[in-house]
Amino acid sequence: MRPSLPEADTEPLLRVEGLTVHFPVGRAGFWGRQKQVLHAVDGVTFDIKRGETLGLVGESGSGKSTTGRAILRKVPITAGSIVFKGQDITGVKGEELRQLRRHMQLVFQDPYGSLNPRMRVLDIVSEPLIVHGLEPNTEACSERVLDLLEIVGLPKDAADRYPHSFSGGQRQRVVIARALALRPDLIIADEPVSALDVSIQAQIVNLLADLQDEFGLTYLFIAHDLSVVRHLSDRIAVMYSGKLVELSDRDAIYDRPTHPYTEALLSSVPIPDPVLQRERRRVPLTGEIPNPISPPPGCRFHTRCPIVQDRCRSEEPPLEDKGAGSVAACWFR
Ligand SMILES: Nc1ncnc2c1ncn2[C@@H]1O[C@H](COP(=O)(O)OP(=O)(O)OP(=O)(O)O)[C@@H](O)[C@H]1O
Ligand SMILES: [Mg+2]
Secondary structure, eight states: OOOOOOOOTTSOSEEEEEEEEEEEEEEESGGGOEEEEEEEEEEEEEEEOTTOEEEEEOSTTSSHHHHHHHHTTOSOOOEEEEEETTEEOTTOOHHHHHHHHHTEEEEOSOTTTTSOTTSOHHHHHHHHHHHTTOSSSHHHHHHHHHHHHHHTTOOGGGGGSOGGGSOHHHHHHHHHHHHHTTOOSEEEEESTTTTSOHHHHHHHHHHHHHHHHHHTOEEEEEESSHHHHTTTOSEEEEEETTEEEEEEEHHHHHHSOOSHHHHHHHHTSOOSSHHHHHHSOOOOOOSOOOOTTSOOSSSTTTTTOTTOOHHHHHSOOOOEEEETTEEEOOTTO
């Protein structure tokens, strides 16, 4: 492990370099002699600056959650490194890992599943404070919880209630209050609004934006499609079959998508302006997502790409700067 370095202003809060996560998934072949692995994440590199929001999008199974879980050190890392606040955390264990987790919190899609139905909100939100011994006594702890509930826009009496008595949006507010309790630097929000009604989604996204301003939070915001991440993200990373195919400034992604896959994802996002909507080039996505146990050689998108050429079938395109805020992995863009 590398020693901690002093934090310079230019240093990103998080740097993920060549992150690879392969899951063993049994054996194949004669007598089962061939070990099989599932390529969930393959050589993903990006960084997130302090106070920035990086949106991470892609179809189901592209490796978004696994990337988030690997950063939190919740899945075994096959290769690559994760540097957080200047420290290489790829191999940290035990107490050091526990301390580290204080600074990174996860907010999930399903607020009901992540809240214990038999605990009052007071106990749910104070649990991390108690586990990490952050408040001197129960009174201070309760006071802090009431503050947190107010910060996330819940009524005072919420503390004594149980998760089932809240709506989905309110439950997500409880989850956010609990994540904030430890004053984290980084929040990994894994589809935090996907399970909510559209009208409620905007409220939670706005809450996350306000909290970011107030507490200087840094977000990795994971979503299926490009419509949800637009409001909050500074830059957006697009994953396809375990690979990053584009990582561009927000406006570049929406106005001038570079990778054909990004273009296809965007086709399904409505544009509010009807003229622009009519003029836009439609790129329908056809074909199947590749099997992650035997991903195709070359560019992984070549089996579905509308501009595929021979080179794409054998040579993998590097992620490179394409100018005007776009970074993408495509031979012909
Ligand atoms: N613990 C595991 N063991 C084996 N395979 C796994 C495991 N976790 C995830 N996978 C596989 O890794 C691939 C990537 O999964 P991941 O959950 O990261 O995708 P995702 O982009 O978050 O998808 P979704 O949008 O559906 O949440 C999938 O093929 C998935 O089945
Ligand atoms: Mg997921």
